[in-house]
Amino acid sequence: MSRIVAENRFTLTKELFYEGAKRVSKENYAPFAKKAMLWIAAAWAVMAFVTLLLRQSPLYIAFEAVVLGLVCLWLAVYMPWHKRRRAYNKLTEQYGEDLERTAVFYENALRVNASGRELEFEYGSIVKILSSERMLILLTSGSKAIMAAKNGFTVGTESDIYKAIEDYNNVT
Numbered sequence: 001m002s003r004i005v006a007e008n009r010f011t012l013t014k015e016l017f018y019e020g021a022k023r024v025s026k027e028n029y030a031p032f033a034k035k036a037m038l039w040i041a042a043a044w045a046v047m048a049f050v051t052l053l054l055r056q057s058p059l060y061i062a063f064e065a066v067v068l069g070l071v072c073l074w075l076a077v078y079m080p081w082h083k084r085r086r087a088y089n090k091l092t093e094q095y096g097e098d099l100e101r102t103a104v105f106y107e108n109a110l111r112v113n114a115s116g117r118e119l120e121f122e123y124g125s126i127v128k129i130l131s132s133e134r135m136l137i138l139l140t141s142g143s144k145a146i147m148a149a150k151n152g153f154t155v156g157t158e159s160d161i162y163k164a165i166e167d168y169n170n171v172t
Contacts, residue, residue, distance in 0.1 A: 004105070004106060006156025010101055017084075027130055109122045
C-alpha cells in the first residue's frame, strides 16, 4: 500500500449505526417511499371521486383516508425503522457486541478492520459519500456502506479523505 492519508477508529454503537443507516435510507429508500405515497394519494382521490359520483356516504371517503394514511405511515416510518433494527441485529449476531472499527485511508484505497475482518476497497468502487451529524458514510458499488465517525480520526481529517478520493478519481 501507499502512504496513509487518514485513519479512523471508533466503536459502532447502536445509536451510531442507526444514524448512519437512517442517512443511507434517506438517500436510497425515501425517494421510493415518496413516489409510493403519491400513488396512494392519487388512488385515494380516484376512490373519493367514485364514492361521491355514486352518491355514497362521505364516511367511506374518511375511512379510506384513514386506512391509506396508515399504509403511508407504515411505508414511511415503520419499514425504514424495521430495516435498520433488523440490520443491526444481524450485525451483532454475526460479530457480537464488539463492533470496533478501524478504517485506514491510503492514497488509492482504504482498508477496514471490522470486528477482526479485513476488507479492502479501491476508491473507484465508492459511488457516493454521505454525511450525517456524527458519521461519514461511503457507499460502494457492491452495496456496502463503510462508516467512519467524524470524531474518530487518529490521523488526518475528513477533508483529507475527500481529497484522496477526488485525486484518485481524477487520475483514473
